[in-house]
Amino acid sequence: MTFQIPCPAEPGMALSEVDTPALLLDLDAFDTNLQRLDESLQGKNVRVRPHAKSHKCPEIALRQMAHGAVGVCCQKVTEAEAMVAGGIPDVMVSNQVVGPRKIRRLVALAQRARVSVLVDDAANVAALNDAAGNAGVKLNVLVEVNVGANRCGVEAGEPARLMAGAIASSSHLHFRGIHAYQGAAQHVRSADERRELIERAVRLVSETLALLQEDGLACEIVTGAGTGTYLIEAGSNVYNEIQPGSYVFMDADYARNLGKEGKPIHDFLHSLFVWTTVMSHSVPGRVVVDAGLKALSVDSGLPLVDDPGAEYLGASDEHGVLRVDEPSHFPLGKKIRLIPGHCDPTVNLYDWIVGYRGDTVESVWPITARGALY
């Protein structure tokens, strides 16, 4: 006997009928976010390659392409496979790909799409070159440069120059440029501090580019930036590609970033919600909803309740406990929207994203790369 998880919604259904917990996308807010990114980049000389790790959904990627994106970034080879299967012709795996099985899949994908990948290790360069040779492809490779996040990437300057040279001298690799993402800056609250961190990254990139120029190594792509800082990289005249991801959704954590005058930034709207039902109201002043740790990720803080009269106090596996000001406003069966603390790992818990306008479901899109860990 086989079992399939039922889809919580279908187009045309009233939002109130959508089963919970479900991942909702407010399509008007989503459209606004696509538009606002475009507007914010007018006059800036950068290409946009949004990060698909946030949404893992080819339908969303296709809409980003329709807004002029040159392709998408992915973090995993299987995530890239899902995007290519969904019609995206140009995918950058903005990550190291290590291990023979993953590398085989990467070069196989490069046989049917434009694929690029990052490196920060010479042995990995050799392994990629061997596999690309065996597959008969020329793989596009960028050097990842550590510009302050201290996670992956070689140091700027001489180490980056050496790595670029190793790529350029590999028979089946095509040196494309450098990847300089300052991940640690994205959620720094102060606008001034974010700017300082990115300006330092820009200096490191510039110094590296000068060395590469001495070697005659042209950087077709200089990429980085997330939702928290992309306007700074876009205005740097050094980066020529940016890769924001969360801007399509916004989450509670990004909304805590402050703008120049110390006020919250409202560039983008919350379009992503977890739809949840009040399932118990036994304890005075509290209600329990059916969205807990398996329905939202709490790594960057608890979700916000899209209702000023309630506060999400704590999550257990399948339950969320809310403090409510007026219990009669939260009867058993009432459905509520929660704003996730962190969009990326929350989206990865769902098989579908339910698009709606007003009170009506318009679309149900599969999150094709949900669980694409490899």
Add this chain to the structure above:
Amino acid sequence: MTFQIPCPAEPGMALSEVDTPALLLDLDAFDTNLQRLDESLQGKNVRVRPHAKSHKCPEIALRQMAHGAVGVCCQKVTEAEAMVAGGIPDVMVSNQVVGPRKIRRLVALAQRARVSVLVDDAANVAALNDAAGNAGVKLNVLVEVNVGANRCGVEAGEPARLMAGAIASSSHLHFRGIHAYQGAAQHVRSADERRELIERAVRLVSETLALLQEDGLACEIVTGAGTGTYLIEAGSNVYNEIQPGSYVFMDADYARNLGKEGKPIHDFLHSLFVWTTVMSHSVPGRVVVDAGLKALSVDSGLPLVDDPGAEYLGASDEHGVLRVDEPSHFPLGKKIRLIPGHCDPTVNLYDWIVGYRGDTVESVWPITARGALY
């Protein structure tokens, strides 16, 4: 073009070949845990109904049944459907089921398996009764009693008596007993404090049972208990069913519970691991692995590294940063086992669980109820 996430392993494969991040089950440790639960309950007069929310895997549930379990608990109707589809004939949804769609599925499941459910609200009793009548089934219902966790459940004593009476007088409901799970006690570190909390729960249950007896309402089932406290409930002579879940896996958080002499408890072995690969080693003294927030849940703390020379410092979406004592022991491509902080939401991130003995994969079981949120 369709896309399917590839399975990371197949039986007979060397463990070193299993793609990462993957969820591993050490089958020897798993067998030991099944055995140790049996041994610890010898002479105790309780049935075991393990909680399937921890593993979501019918293959594991079937092995628990082979060890004498009377059925399983689930938290969601769709989780229960997955277990019935996998061959489990008796499923308790140890949770409130609210909303017409969920209730319809619940009573439909009761047409083909032995199904029970909890209530803590009179209107929900009426809704279940109507649906059971429409489906032509008699649904087994327990009163959930709040014994200290202050999440769901009516208060002990008179409120529980009223709720039991409401069930018993419903034409299509069968009153089965009471559910009294003290979830807040499970991870209290001190053995004495855990005992105090459960002894209080036992008193509340006893008082309630006395009232029900006055009304002639027999409790066939008095259930509760998790891995942290089940021996106390099992020795209470009040509970006659227990529902531990995490004991099959153990996780880093449960391993922090202390025993009677203030020492760590080692009743159960860590059988569940996340298999991960060193994918970058650019920063001195650190390595980066490919298991981050989408490969393990950090709600109850970071994972432990199954290697004394390393410590998991932090998770981002697809990366984990480890401090390592001796970098040469952690070369690029090395695979490492991590012990998850919290097993339940970690398991829910994977489509398969890879069983192994020694260095060889023995089984690859689907986590059928992964994502069964409804």
